[in-house]
Amino acid sequence: MHYFYTMNAIVHIPQNELREAIDCCWYHEAGHMDQAWYSIPYLHQELILNLGDQFSITTASQAFDYGPQGGLSGLYSRPMITSVSGQYKALGIILKPFGLYRLFGVHAPLLHQQLLRLDDILGDKTQQLLLQLEDCAMPIEKIYTLERFILAHARPQPIPEEILEAGHSSSLERGHIRSLQDNHHISPKKYIQTFHNVVGYTPKKYVQLHIVNAAIAQIAATPDKALTEIAYDNGFYDQAHFIRVFRSFAGMTPMAYKKAVVAGKVNDTFPNTIRL
Known part of the structure; x- marks a missing residue:
């Protein structure tokens, strides 16, 4: 087994080529939540797909509501506020600092301008992923489905x-x-x-x-x-x-x-x- 539980979340460590770009995948589900957190910048890019109710982040320059199409964030230089309200279901990938470039050739400065959605990178293939996730009965299946999908559609670039x-x-x-x-x-x-x-x-x-x-x-x-x-x-x-x-x-x-x-x-x- 290459996954574990922490804070009621399932965390999975990839055991394939994705380890070159991804630190872990996670899924967290809870009933009703009404909570906010102050987040200090950390050394990761992140993809989050919100499968529940309200999930947003606010920085000094922008606000962003996560949806099923997800949001891709880069390295921040200032703190941000993360807030959730209602039913909480989220699926995410914590990438290495260069993870998006390694997987898809995305130049990181784009992520300073705005959060990208998954369909900005995968186009109409994103809908295929969402349909597959709906068919997953178990949380760990959602993680494995996301991992397989990313691996299948990656456009890997070498890191100097x-x-x-x-x-x-x-x-x-x-x-x-x-x-x-x-x-x-x-x-x-x-x-x-x-x-x-x-x-x-x-x-x-x-x-x-x-x-x-x-x-x-x-x-x-x-x-x-x-x-x-x-x-x-x-x-x-x-x-x-x-x-x-x-x-x-x-x-x-x-x-x-x-x-x-x-x-x-x-x-x-x-x-x-x-x-x-």
């Missing part, structure tokens, strides 16, 4: 090695990105353009988000640990640098986030999410 290498980076040291450029014999301008097209961020901003996410996970797991130690553990120069970069993505200070953890408002499974 220099981007994969930076994707595993956890260093804010000066010259780190320059060393990646030098090692792969690519000009700084070309490297930044390629990275931005595939991931949606410049390399520098991506690495900052990577470190902020590591700090978030550490605060959530060890709220008694001093924030100064967490700052140094994750490569920040000093506490002021930590606060400035953290707030630029999270819209709050590390201390404000820590208080939310202590108050029991942070999701244990997804520490980027704070219950409102």
